[in-house]
C-alpha cells in the first residue's frame with residue numbers, strides 16, 4: 001500500500017501501540033522554552049526522576065526576553081520564568097541558549113539555524129508553532145505541559161495518528177507575493193479549522209521552488225489552519241540548508257542518502273487532497289480577529305455573514321466595504337517565528353531602503369535570533385531600518401504575543417508579520433493586521449497599507465541589500 005511522507009516517518013518511530021489507538025513514538029528532538037517548561041521540570045523533581053536524554057533536548061529563552069535592553073526585565077513573571085529555566089537547565093543538564101547567548105532566539109528560528117532540525121526526525125516542543133520544523137521533512141508538533149513532562153522523563157510520546165492531507169501548490173508566485181501570502185490565502189479560502197485532525201504535506205512545483213525560510217513560514221501557520229503538523233518533502237534545498245550548520249550530521253553524505261528516501265509514494269496515499277494555484281495570488285491582509293479573516297490587498301472588507309464577523313468588526317473598529325489602505329495604522333511589527341528570518345528582513349529592507357517611516361508609525365524590527373541580528377548588523381541591513389526611523393531590537397517573540405513589555409497599546413492598530421491576530425494578542429485592546437514583511441514595511445513607509453504589486457518598480461530599484 002502506498003504511504004505518505006508522514007506515514008513513513010511515523011512508522012519508523014512507533015515503539016508500541018496499534019494503529020487507530022494511541023501509539024508510543026520515539027522523540028528525536030525536544031525543544032524547550034521558558035513558558036511551558038516550569039511545571040514539567042517540577043514534575044520530574046517531585047517524582048525524583050532525571051531527564052532521560054539531555055543530549056536530545058535543547059532550551060532557549062524567547063517569549064519573555066526583553067528586546068529593548070537585555071538587562072531590563074520589567075515584568076516579575078517574565079523574570080521568574082527566565083530564572084526558573086536557567087536553574088532547571090542547570091539541574092537537569094540541558095543545554096540552554098540564555099539571554100545574550102549567541103544561540104539564543106525564538107525556538108522555531110534557532111532549531112533550524114543550528115542544524116538541530118533535520119529531515120526524518122520526530123520533533124516536539126511545548127509550543128503550537130512547532131509545525132515550523134516540518135518544513136525540513138520532519139514530523140514536528142506542539143505538545144501540552146503534561147506531555148512535555150512525559151517526553152522529558154521518557155523521550156517518547158503517546159499520540160493517535162492523524163489523517164493526512166496533501167496540499168498540491170502549483171503556479172508561479174507573482175512578483176511581490178510571498179510564502180506568507182500563500183498560507184494566508186489558503187487559510188482565508190478554507191478556514192481556520194480545515195486542517196483539524198490532519199497532518200498536512202505541501203508539495204508541487206511552487207513548493208519545490210521555495211527556499212527553506214519560505215517553507216518554514218508556510219508550515220509555521222498550519223496550526224492557524226487547525227493542523228498540528230505541516231511538512232515538506234526534503235530535497236536538495238533542504239540538504240543545502242542543513243549542511244555546514246553547527247549541529248548538522250557529521251557525515252552529511254550518509255545523511256543525505258537516508259533523507260533522500262523520505263517521500264510520499266503518490267498523491268493517492270493522502271486521505272484528502274487539495275489543489276491550490278498561486279498564479280493569481282495577491283498580497284494578503286487580515287481585517288478581523290482570526291487569520292482566516294483576510295482579504296487580498298485590492299479587495300474590500302467583506303459583508304457581515306455571521307456573529308463572528310460582527311464581533312470581529314466591533315473589536316477591530318472597521319466596517320464592511322473598506323479598502324486595505326483605509327485601515328488605520330499606528331505600529332508596524334516585523335518579527336515572530338513566522339517572519340523574522342534574515343530573508344524576511346531583506347524583503348522589508350528592500351522596501352525601506354532610503355525612505356523614512358510615516359509620521360504616524362512606530363516600528364519595531366525584532367530579528368528571530370542573535371545570529372540573524374548579528375548578520376544584519378554586520379552587512380548594513382540593520383542600518384537601513386535605523387535610517388528609516390525603526391527601532392532595531394534584540395531577538396525574541398516580542399510583540400507577537402506581548403508577554404514582555406513589547407505591547408501594542410490598547411486601541412492601536414499594528415501591521416504585523418506574525419501569525420495570530422486574536423483579540424488582545426499583541427497587548428490588551430490591541431488590533432492586529434497580519435501581512436508579509438514587504439507589505440508591513442511598505443505600510444510603515446506609507447502610513448497605511450498599500451498594494452505593493454503597484455510599487456513594484458520602486459521596490460526593485462531599491463534592491464541591492
Ligand SMILES: CC(C)[C@H](C(=O)O)[C@@H](O)C(=O)O
Pocket residue numbers: 035036063126127128129142401
Ligand atoms: C506560549 C506558547 C505556549 C504559545 C503557543 O503554544 O503557541 C505561544 O508561542 C503562541 O504563539 O501563542
Ligand code: SF4
Pocket residue numbers: 062063106107108127129336337338396397400401418419
Ligand atoms: S514568535 Fe509568536 S508564535 Fe512564535 S513561538 Fe513566539 S509567541 Fe509563539
